[in-house]
Amino acid sequence: MASEPSLLVASALSGNRRAAGRLISMIEDDAPQVEQIMRAVYPHTGNAYLIGFTGPPGAGKSTLVDELVRVVRTSDQSVGIIAVDPNSPFTGGAILGDRIRMMRHATDPQVFIRSMGARGHLGGLAVAAQNASFLFDAMGMSLVLVETVGVGQSELEIAEMADTTVVVMPPGFGDGVQAIKAGIMEIADIFVVNKADDPMASKAVSDIRDVLRMDLEHREWTQPIVRTIATSAEGLEDLWMRIQQHRGYLEQSGELRRRRRARIEREIMRIAERKLLERVLQPRTESQEFETMLDLALEHRMDPYAVADHIVSFRDGR
Amino acid sequence: MTESGRIRVLMAKAGLDGHDRGVKVVARALRDSGIEVIYTGLHQTPEQVVAAAVQEDVDAIGLSLLSGAHMTIFPRILDLLKSEDAGDIVLFGGGTIPDPDVAELKKAGVAELFTPGSSTLDIVDWVRNNLQHKSHASA
Numbered sequence: 001m002a003s004e005p006s007l008l009v010a011s012a013l014s015g016n017r018r019a020a021g022r023l024i025s026m027i028e029d030d031a032p033q034v035e036q037i038m039r040a041v042y043p044h045t046g047n048a049y050l051i052g053f054t055g056p057p058g059a060g061k062s063t064l065v066d067e068l069v070r071v072v073r074t075s076d077q078s079v080g081i082i083a084v085d086p087n088s089p090f091t092g093g094a095i096l097g098d099r100i101r102m103m104r105h106a107t108d109p110q111v112f113i114r115s116m117g118a119r120g121h122l123g124g125l126a127v128a129a130q131n132a133s134f135l136f137d138a139m140g141m142s143l144v145l146v147e148t149v150g151v152g153q154s155e156l157e158i159a160e161m162a163d164t165t166v167v168v169m170p171p172g173f174g175d176g177v178q179a180i181k182a183g184i185m186e187i188a189d190i191f192v193v194n195k196a197d198d199p200m201a202s203k204a205v206s207d208i209r210d211v212l213r214m215d216l217e218h219r220e221w222t223q224p225i226v227r228t229i230a231t232s233a234e235g236l237e238d239l240w241m242r243i244q245q246h247r248g249y250l251e252q253s254g255e256l257r258r259r260r261r262a263r264i265e266r267e268i269m270r271i272a273e274r275k276l277l278e279r280v281l282q283p284r285t286e287s288q289e290f291e292t293m294l295d296l297a298l299e300h301r302m303d304p305y306a307v308a309d310h311i312v313s314f315r316d317g318r
Numbered sequence: 319m320t321e322s323g324r325i326r327v328l329m330a331k332a333g334l335d336g337h338d339r340g341v342k343v344v345a346r347a348l349r350d351s352g353i354e355v356i357y358t359g360l361h362q363t364p365e366q367v368v369a370a371a372v373q374e375d376v377d378a379i380g381l382s383l384l385s386g387a388h389m390t391i392f393p394r395i396l397d398l399l400k401s402e403d404a405g406d407i408v409l410f411g412g413g414t415i416p417d418p419d420v421a422e423l424k425k426a427g428v429a430e431l432f433t434p435g436s437s438t439l440d441i442v443d444w445v446r447n448n449l450q451h452k453s454h455a456s457a
Contacts, residue, residue: 018403021375025326092324093349099370100359106366112373117324117354 005033009040013138017112020139024114027131038131044138048080051243052162053147054184059170060194061147062101063230068145069105070233071240077143078110080136082129084148084158087119094119098147112136118149126157130267133161159187161263163256164246166239168192169208171200185211188223189246192239196227221249284311325449326354328376330367332395335385336360340412344380347438348445364391368398371407377449378408378429388415388423396427408449412436 003022011019026033053061062083069079083098096115105111114132118125133144148158159165167188185208193204205225212223224242228235250256284290293310296302329345331338338360345355356374358367371379379399383391392411399405412432415423420431429448432441 016403017369018372021372025375029324087354088349091350091352093352094354095345095349096354096356097359099356099374103358103362103366103370106358106369106373107363113370114373115356 005036006040009037009138012135013041013044013140015109015139020112020135021114023135024132027135028116028128030128034131038134041131041134041138045134046137048133048137048141048144049247050133050144050146050161050163052159052165053145053168054149054159054165054187055168055192056170056173057149059168059173060228060230061149061168062098064168064192064194064228064236064239065098065145065147066102066105067230067233067236068240069102069111071236072143073105073108073110076110078141079112080133080139080141080144081111081113082116082132082136082144082146083113084116084118084125084129084146086149087117089119092117092119112139112141124157126161127270129158130161156187160266163250163259164189164243166190166192166243168194169204171195171198171204173204174207185215189221190239190242191223191225192228192235193225194228194230196229196235201227220253220255221246281311324352324354325378325445326356326374326376327378327380327445327449328356328358328367328371328374329380329382330358330362330370331360331382332362332364332367332391333383333385333387334361335383335387337384338382340384341380341382344382344412344438344441347442348380351442351446353445364394364398367395368402368404371399372402372404376407378410378445380445381409381411383411383413383415386414388413389419392423392428393426410444412441 005026008019008023012023023037026037053065055061065081065083069081072079081102083096085094085096085098087094094117096117099106099113099115102113105113116125116128116132129146133146136144146158146162165187167184167190169191171193191208193201193208195201205227208225226235226239226242228239230236247256250259290311293302293307297304297307327348329341329348331341341357345357348355356370356376358370367379367381379395381392381395388411392409395409399407399409408429409427410430411428415431415433420433423431430444
């Protein structure tokens with residue numbers, strides 16, 4: 001298989017899934033070709049709608065995503081899925097098992113499922129997921145679903161990247177205090193209480209409702225709470241309807257444009273920071289002068305702020 | 319191995335074979351050696367296995383077969399990999415496979431087969447010595 005990035009992109013965009021798979025690996029590995037890849041991909045993006053799913057392990061996210069894909073496929077929309085699972089903090093290895101719930105879509109040419117380990121991305125998980133979603137978008141996927149185990153920093157970053165964020169809770173996740181401190185309430189556009197046939201489900205719904213009532217901030221969008229039983233596909237049409245309602249709200253209120261503008265601003269700043277680091281800061285830390293200042297700081301004769309000022313200032317003409 | 323060069327392996331069970339203890343033990347051993355394992359669950363068709371391997375861009379497929387269907391399923395997966403432009407994905411496997419069949423499957427292109435009595439360490443060593451993450455190799 002050719003490895004020239006522009007050829008791979010052309011091949012992926014014409015429907016070659018092997019090429020798409022390779023490109024996502026390069027994106028995940030933060031390979032040197034990523035800039036070239038993304039520059040070839042970006043002009044073809046802008047049509048996909050991005051939905052994030054997050055929640056604690058065992059909430060039923062993968063099964064829910066699988067069922068949602070089934071619902072969406074009845075309207076013949078194509079779907080790209082990024083399923084994130086944790087890596088071992090000790091070995092870096094991982095067992096990525098989200099696909100198990102989605103194998104019936106494996107051979108559907110309009111569905112592309114990619115598993116990602118949460119750790120070990122030099123450029124960050126959110127960057128890898130974002131770039132992979134751009135690729136899906138360019139390949140003509142009308143929906144991109146990103147599933148992550150929440151809540152950590154990387155999950156929040158993925159929520160920032162989604163147009164609609166669905167927070168999936170299992171029954172019995174804890175009382176209202178857990179819900180307040182979890183930090184997950186703020187990112188949800190839609191709540192799902194899955195496994196709604198469990199006796200604890202009603203309590204989970206009322207706990208979430210209580211927490212939402214405490215929210216003093218005025219919101220134009222009232223976060224709905226949807227009950228689902230993903231294993232028997234109950235509540236999925238309702239969830240899909242709520243997602244479309246949220247999309248409608250975002251589009252009509254101008255909020256979609258605001259969210260996407262904030263997203264692309266973050267993306268540009270991230271790229272600019274990295275270029276600044278690589279082109280400006282790193283070369284300056286490779287000087288004898290810097291080594292001398294490091295020693296001075298170590299001996300407490302110069303403070304770290306002064307050293308930092310020295311390397312970011314342009315007075316040496318560089 | 320650098321963090322960015324992580325080996326990815328798809329572990330699969332194909333056909334009417336409900337015995338997944340072995341594949342899970344191997345998956346766990348590979349995980350513990352730093353490999354990203356994608357597990358697809360039971361009762362997969364060769365088509366599903368190959369489609370998943372292509373989408374996941376794995377370096378290898380590890381197929382566990384205890385049902386006796388190995389002379390059908392291994393060659394079928396090799397054929398599908400070739401037709402998907404994915405002949406470079408290594409296919410290895412394990413299970414109750416008689417020696418003459420092992421020899422024939424290896425001749426057909428299965429890279430390695432681990433039969434009962436193989437230690438998980440042998441499997442991990444083989445994977446680490448014979449697979450290389452490709453993404454950067456052709457950079």
